[in-house]
Amino acid sequence: MKITLLPSNTGPNAIASRQYATSFLINNHVAIDAGSLGYWRSPAEQAAVRHLFISHTHMDHVASLPIFLENVIGLADSPVVAYASAAVQECLRGDMFAGRLWANFLELTHDGKPFVILRTLESGQSVEVEGLRITAVAVNHTVPTVGYIIEEPGATVVIPSDTGPTEEIWQRAGRLQNLKAVFLEATFPNALAPLADITRHLTPSTFVSQMQKLPPSVRFLAVHLKANCAEEVAAELLGYGLPNLEIATFGTAYEF
Ligand SMILES: [Zn+2]
Numbered sequence: 250m251k252i253t254l255l256p257s258n259t260g261p262n263a264i265a266s267r268q269y270a271t272s273f274l275i276n277n278h279v280a281i282d283a284g285s286l287g288y289w290r291s292p293a294e295q296a297a298v299r300h301l302f303i304s305h306t307h308m309d310h311v312a313s314l315p316i317f318l319e320n321v322i323g324l325a326d327s328p329v330v331a332y333a334s335a336a337v338q339e340c341l342r343g344d345m346f347a348g349r350l351w352a353n354f355l356e357l358t359h360d361g362k363p364f365v366i367l368r369t370l371e372s373g374q375s376v377e378v379e380g381l382r383i384t385a386v387a388v389n390h391t392v393p394t395v396g397y398i399i400e401e402p403g404a405t406v407v408i409p410s411d412t413g414p415t416e417e418i419w420q421r422a423g424r425l426q427n428l429k430a431v432f433l434e435a436t437f438p439n440a441l442a443p444l445a446d447i448t449r450h451l452t453p454s455t456f457v458s459q460m461q462k463l464p465p466s467v468r469f470l471a472v473h474l475k476a477n478c479a480e481e482v483a484a485e486l487l488g489y490g491l492p493n494l495e496i497a498t499f500g501t502a503y504e505f
């Protein structure tokens with residue numbers, strides 16, 4: 250399984266060094282979240298994504314969703330299929346695609362085809378796409394949010410999305426064969442622990458406490474470091490000296 254954290258900043262330091270928004274590419278045809286997906290590479294390359302999983306509706310995870318859908322329309326034989334909980338779909342219908350922020354791409358058609366096919370995937374449910382089995386599991390965030398357990402023969406990877414300290418996803422992941430890696434958020438430095446608690450995110454300290462819920466053979470890649478304190482968060486994480494903890498780099502196709 251190949252997992253890439255898509256870059257989300259641009260400019261002279263072309264390989265992005267800060268994460269403003271979140272999207273993961275899984276192999277070639279599956280993405281998790283559309284924070285940066287619609288700003289990534291060319292429309293034709295974006296159109297290779299046939300299945301999109303939306304963890305929650307915070308803007309850093311859906312900001313480029315309207316742009317992505319517009320970019321890829323007509324470039325593939327069939328519309329992209331987006332998986333989301335009913336709560337996420339309600340927000341997309343009522344806010345993002347309600348006709349003021351963007352046109353209603355959930356109902357509009359182009360050449361007789363919809364822009365997107367929405368499918369419901371609730372916590373505890375799984376779907377099989379592109380040779381992957383993907384299971385949604387509710388995590389601990391301020392809006393309804395699911396993380397994802399992604400299984401392929403020989404490798405299981407967990408992407409919990411935005412979460413404070415949580416339990417169920419670790420319990421489920423711990424029971425699975427071939428658990429290789431977790432892409433876990435580390436949003437705020439330890440000094441901002443009260444803010445992390447209120448907004449239900451992790452700090453390096455609570456990140457490490459989550460790691461202890463899985464065996465030390467599992468590789469943890471830190472993502473979602475708040476852009477304006479990313480160095481501080483990275484230094485604190487690496488300061489624990491844990492051999493299975495690293496900071497994920499943008500654009501790298503990690504293979505498991
Ligand atoms: Zn969030």
Ligand SMILES: [Zn+2]
Nearest residue numbers: 307309310411
């Ligand atoms: Zn986020």
